[in-house]
Amino acid sequence: MRLLTLFCVLLCLWQIPVAAGQSAQKSKKVNTQKPLADLVFVNGNIYTVNEKQPKAEAVAIKNGTILFVGSTRQAQNFIGKETKTIDLHGQTVVPGLTDAHCHLMGIGLRELQLNLEGTQSLDDFLNRVKERVAQSKKGEWVTGRGWIETFWQPPVFPTRQDLDRIAPDNPVFLNRADGHGAVANSLALKIAGISKDTPNPTGGEIMRDKTTGEPSGMLLDNANDLMEPHLPKITAVLAAKALQVGVERSLSLGWSTLHIAGNSLEEIALIKQLYAMGKIKIRLYNAVSGPGPAADKLLKDGPEIDLFDGRYTIRGIKLYMDGALGSKGAALLEKYSDYDTAGFLINKEEDLLPIMIAALKKGVQIETHAIGDRGNRTTLDWYQKAFDAVPNSTPKPAAARWRVEHAQIINPADIPRFAKMGVIPSMQPSHAIGDLFFAPSRLGMKRLEGAYAWKSLINAGSTIAGGTDAPVERGEPMIEFYAAVARKDQKGFSGEGWHPEQAVSREQALKMFTLWAAYAAFEEQKKGSLEPGKYADLTVLSADIMKIPEAEILKTRCTMTVVGGEVVYQSK
Ligand SMILES: [Zn+2]
Structure with missing residues (x-):
């Protein structure tokens, strides 16, 4: 017995370095050979949103992840017998687009x-x-x-x-x-x-x-x-159908990720069911509605990250500070110019601040709907109170990436506070081109200086998460991209007080719907640009939106959407 034990020990000791040596040799061998891709796109006009390599022709994909980005010639190294190759014939490709603010159920309904x-x-x-x-x-x-x-x-x-x-x-x-x-x-x-x-x-x-x-x-x-x-109850069957219809519509427009701005436990359960059954392929980043049971659960159990193979994350709570400008419910610091009210706050500090403090302790992101300049200032003030109450949170308050949804009318004094506090403005460019028709009479010219102030926020150091707020707006990426770079209505009109200098560059607009949106969801290491190691999420477009005349952006269509290396939409 003893001898046998000794033998085993000796054998084991002897085997360890041998085994290690073998595996080292093996991996050396693998390294000399490039791994083959499952799917390779070639001959594309690819905007990577990666500053180190902004343009490319080809992308090689394996197991849903990007292996290689570069020239069509170099991409040949990744093509084997089993590899599928798609010739883009010069079509434009951008990283899979993200709608950083929408209501999926509402889109379907x-x-x-x-x-x-x-x-x-x-x-x-x-x-x-x-x-x-x-x-x-x-x-x-x-x-x-x-x-x-x-x-x-x-x-x-x-x-x-x-x-x-x-x-x-x-x-x-x-x-x-x-x-x-x-x-x-x-x-x-x-x-x-x-x-x-x-x-x-x-x-x-x-x-x-x-x-x-x-x-x-x-x-x-x-x-x-x-x-x-x-009102008639929305049955589970109708709700599930609406979610699926919403997902299909979004994929067909080129969205590969949606950020859901507030939903219920029931909706989350349905979404999980649909993922489990393989019925939805889009990626979703979920903020639940608060205050209420969904927010309570998230604050108790903490975030759920990368469920269903990195497709679904529940990490935020959506709160409301005020109403909307159109219905004169946005809270303003001074009265509306055309109405005898200054709007109103929807929630009280004693109801929201405890949620904010609890969220900071639990690593839960807060995103608050704020439209008016008072709504925005109050949101920043309450965020600051929460930050002061939990200065040693993980992540630290400055890295908590809390968001303000819409951030439409901001007093110029509050614009730099966003970047200073690490608070992300999450904005929907189409709101500006819809609202600027009535905003001058509702707000007066002076207040418009801080209205839909994309460029001022970026210049002050902010990154903006770009969204659509569908079904409030159409929910189409090309309408948003156009609105952001043109700051004109869809017919090309721009009136007094529209502040054309607040339009952003095309590079900035593309970041709003890719890398910056990913950052607003803690996902910039996995998404938002095309580079090796990131998810193979791509949007193929019918025209080069970085170069064509402004008006043609609106005619541009999505021809293919790829999520995790799978073609989930292709135009006929
Ligand atoms: Zn919304």
């Missing part, structure tokens, strides 16, 4: 429900609703979203009387595109028990007829919650 986008007048709007009412049974709810009255003549909110004329027997509830206002008809108001005597809820307004005091039908911000319990 917009496709599935009554879509009121692009209504040109009140009549046009009513005709579309009337059509849907005609298809509905008596008493059945008619819901939809997407209208914007600022495009109508005159630009006034619709009323319940307008809707009563076309829908006397169906409850109707229609969200404005921004989701911060909605119009209901009399039957819907009755069902929800909203009358002359209903007080305005905190952070919301039941708009009223000035003479009678009766509700006009318009509900702003938190007043929408009064309607919520009475």
Whole structure:
């Protein structure tokens, strides 16, 4: 026995260096041979967003990761018998695009429900609703979203009387595109028990007829919650369908990653199911809605990072500071120029600050919706209070990468605070070209200096995460890219107070939707540029958006989307 043991020990001791030597030799051998790729793209016009190697022709991919970026000739070294090669024939490639702010369920529901986008007048709007009412049974709810009255003549909110004329027997509830206002008809108001005597809820307004005091039908911000319990429930089947439809639409537009700006535990459970079944391929970075049960859970259990092979991360909490500019709910430091209010804050400090402090302790990212200059200043102030309360958090407050969603109207004194505090402005360029039509009258010329101030923020040292806020906006990358570099509406119009100097360069715009968006999700080591070791996420475009005339950007289409080395969308 003893002898045997001794023998074993000797053998083992003797074998260790031999084994190590063998494996060292083996890896040497492998190193002399280049690994072969699963997929190689050649003959492309590739913008890598990697400063060390900004342009390339070819990308080689293995196991969903980039192996090589460079010339078509060098890429041949990675092509073996099993390798698939795709000739791009000179098409333009950018890193997989990221929408840093959107509402996936809403994108899908917009496709599935009554879509009121692009209504040109009140009549046009009513005709579309009337059509849907005609298809509905008596008493059945008619819901939809997407209208914007600022495009109508005159630009006034619709009323319940307008809707009563076309829908006397169906409850109707229609969200404005921004989701911060909605119009209901009399039957819907009755069902929800909203009358002359209903007080305005905190952070919301039941708009009223000035003479009678009766509700006009318009509900702003938190007043929408009064309607919520009475609306038809979105079933799990419809919700799952909406998520899938939203994902498919996004992939077809060239998005490879979406940041979800607030959702529920139920939606997260559905998303996990869809991933587990292999039904969605896009990457998602998730902020849950707060305050509420989803935020409580995240603060208790901590972030969930890189689930489903690096496709799904739940790491943030979305909070709200104020409403929207369109519905005059944005909180301003001074009154609106065209309205006798300064807007309002939606939440109280004693409700949000404890969440912020708990998030810092747990490594949870906070992203707060702030539109008005008071909304933005207050958000930064409360962030600073949280940072001061937990100075030794991991990561440290300055590296916590908290975000302000929209950051639309900022007092110039607050612009440098973003970079100083390490707070990321997360902005949607299309908001500017939609809002700048009415912003001059609503805010006055002086305040516009800090409105949609992309360039000022970048010059002050910030990186901007670029998003679309779909379904509030269309959600198309080329509309956003165009808005960011042109700062003109889609017809090329730019009016007084639009501040063309706030437009960004094409390189900056591309970063907003790639590397800078990845940074806002702690993912810049894995995404946002095309370089070896990063995920093979690519967007192929029909034109060279870095060179073509501005107006042609809007005509550019996504021809292929690749996520993790898999072609998940290809145009026909
Ligand atoms: Zn949003």
